[in-house]
Amino acid sequence: MRTYGGATAEQRAALRRRRLMESGLELFSSRGYAHTSIRAVLRHAGLKDRYFAESFSSADDLMAALVRDIYEEQVARCAEAIGSDLPLRDRARNMIEVIVGLPLQDPRKGRVKLTESLAAGPLTAHERRLGMRHMSGLVDSLLKEGLHDPRIDTAPLSVAVVGAVGEMLTSWFNGVLDLSREELVDQGLLVFEALTEHVAATSGK
Template identity: 80%
Template sequence: MRTYGGATAEQRVSLRRRRLLDSGLELFSSRGYAHTSISAVLRHAGLKDRYFAESFSSLDDLMAALMREIYEEEIARCTEAISTDQPLRDRARNMIDVVVVLPLEDPRKGRVKLTESLGAGPLTARERRLGLQRMSGLVDALLRERLLDPRIDTATMSVAVVGAVSEMLLSWSSGVLDVSRADLVDQGLLLFEAITEHTPATSQG
């Protein structure tokens, strides 16, 4: 296999793709998606024009790839958080805390996921839907462990929980909600428990 500078052709393509992803994350989070161009990404990555098309079809495609990575990390860590022998309440709290802490660990990813991705195109929108569906699947599995009201459809409620926590996180990160991280996690947990601990009203005889 021929190499150049100690790297194969496939390795060089992979390295260039990584540089484009890293530059996209930096520029989307600092300038905003609407104010970032393919040329700007290439300049930031230190790559020539022809190298963008070897990895991405458009700026939307680049954003979609970033969203895929962000959700992969989030889902992996959430899965780890709930795959323990702890009580249901603790596992639910741990999952919510993961969702809250990730944007704090890397605010660039937080801005890309929560705000800038909303202004991208259909490829990014698809990745958002897939990511939210997978997150809802994790919540659904937790809800099914202790469902007291047979009228509750866990698939529907899991979507509601994920959507609500996402909106809470967006409002918190933008400064609309003036609460601590612990308080935000507690409020998300209360929402989860409102479903798992809800019991049907007894019929009046």
């Protein structure tokens, strides 16, 4: 296998892809998706024009890759948070803590996921749907523990919880909701508990 500078062609291509993704994350979050050109990403990454098509078909494709990575990180950490032997309420709270905490750890990822990805195209929209589906699956596993009536379809309920918490997080991240981080987590947990308690109470009627 031929190498150049100690790296194979595949390794160099992977490195260029990572540089483009890092530049995309930086520029999409600071300038906005609508105001970031492919050429600007290339300049920021220090790469020649021909290297963009090596990894991505469009700016939307680049944004989709970023959103996929962000959701994969979030899903993995949420799965770890709910995989313990703690009581259901504590695990639900830990999951919400992860969801709230990740955008704060890297505000660039928060801006891309919560705001700028909405301005991108169908490839990004597809990754957002997949990410939401994975998150809903995790919430669904928690709801099934709290709701024991087999007649209850927890799938749409899990979508409702993820959607509600996501909207609260977006409004908080963008400065619309004047809450502390702790208060936001409390409100997210309240949504989860209010839904499970209401459905459990009404299903027996």
